[in-house]
Amino acid sequence: MSNLSMMELIEIKTLLLQAKALEKTIDDILNRDVAEHSRYTSFKDMALVYNNLANRAKTVMKFGNFYLLNTDGMKSPGNTVWPDAKNILESVLMSTRFLIVSLESQIDFVSEEIENIGNFLKTKLRNVIFDIPTKEKDIQNAIENLFIGRGFNKGIDYDRETGKFNYSGREYIPDFIIPKLRMCIEVKLLKESSKKSKIIEEINADITAYLKNYESILFVVYDIGIIRDEVEISRDIENHDGIKLIIVKH
Numbered sequence: 283m284s285n286l287s288m289m290e291l292i293e294i295k296t297l298l299l300q301a302k303a304l305e306k307t308i309d310d311i312l313n314r315d316v317a318e319h320s321r322y323t324s325f326k327d328m329a330l331v332y333n334n335l336a337n338r339a340k341t342v343m344k345f346g347n348f349y350l351l352n353t354d355g356m357k358s359p360g361n362t363v364w365p366d367a368k369n370i371l372e373s374v375l376m377s378t379r380f381l382i383v384s385l386e387s388q389i390d391f392v393s394e395e396i397e398n399i400g401n402f403l404k405t406k407l408r409n410v411i412f413d414i415p416t417k418e419k420d421i422q423n424a425i426e427n428l429f430i431g432r433g434f435n436k437g438i439d440y441d442r443e444t445g446k447f448n449y450s451g452r453e454y455i456p457d458f459i460i461p462k463l464r465m466c467i468e469v470k471l472l473k474e475s476s477k478k479s480k481i482i483e484e485i486n487a488d489i490t491a492y493l494k495n496y497e498s499i500l501f502v503v504y505d506i507g508i509i510r511d512e513v514e515i516s517r518d519i520e521n522h523d524g525i526k527l528i529i530v531k532h
Contacts, residue, residue, distance in 0.1 A: 321364070403528060414473075422458075449491040469504070501527040
């Protein structure tokens with residue numbers, strides 16, 4: 283699992299946006315309709331921006347060495363012929379694209395881990411519930427057993443009913459948290475058709491609150507024959523960034 287904190291993930295996303303902006307800026311410079319002797323004069327500025335991004339990425343990602351450009355050895359634009367300036371800009375562009383790939387791989391890894399947990403519960407949860415559950419705790423116990431069976435260690439890979447916080451005058455305690463993914467899991471048991479709207483309201487309220495403290499939320503809805511259109515419910519809820527909903531039918 284990823285060891286990145288929520289703040290580190292935010293920094294990586296910020297770096298990714300800035301690196302993509304740098305990539306576009308350099309690409310525009312290389313392709314703009316201006317005389318070549320004056321087109322590439324910002325080469326050193328672009329190299330300095332890239333080095334700053336690479337140094338920040340190295341700090342937050344905690345692995346690898348990102349290539350840095352030797353800006354100290356670069357002459358001023360007035361003392362650099364345009365072919366050399368162009369070559370430097372092209373080097374900055376190539377290095378920036380490598381940096382973007384590295385940053386994206388970190389975000390993709392976290393997203394993949396969250397998707398894996400959701401798919402795992404979607405396919406395995408029903409198999410470990412033999413009787414019709416009467417309360418959400420029955421579902422929570424089954425999920426914890428699955429985590430243990432998968433080799434998760436409580437207090438390290440996951441925790442249960444910890445991380446209490448207050449939001450808008452109400453106390454929230456997530457059913458499960460996956461600390462290394464900055465993710466929480468909320469369980470809902472739907473066994474009465476009259477409760478369907480209430481559960482959707484609860485989920486929407488949970489989204490607002492939990493996203494203040496977690497990067498991602500996984501909702502597990504255990505359905506006792508109430509939901510007919512899973513896609514409609516999932517689409518409306520998963521319209522929020524960082525939200526995944528799975529429906530498990532008994």
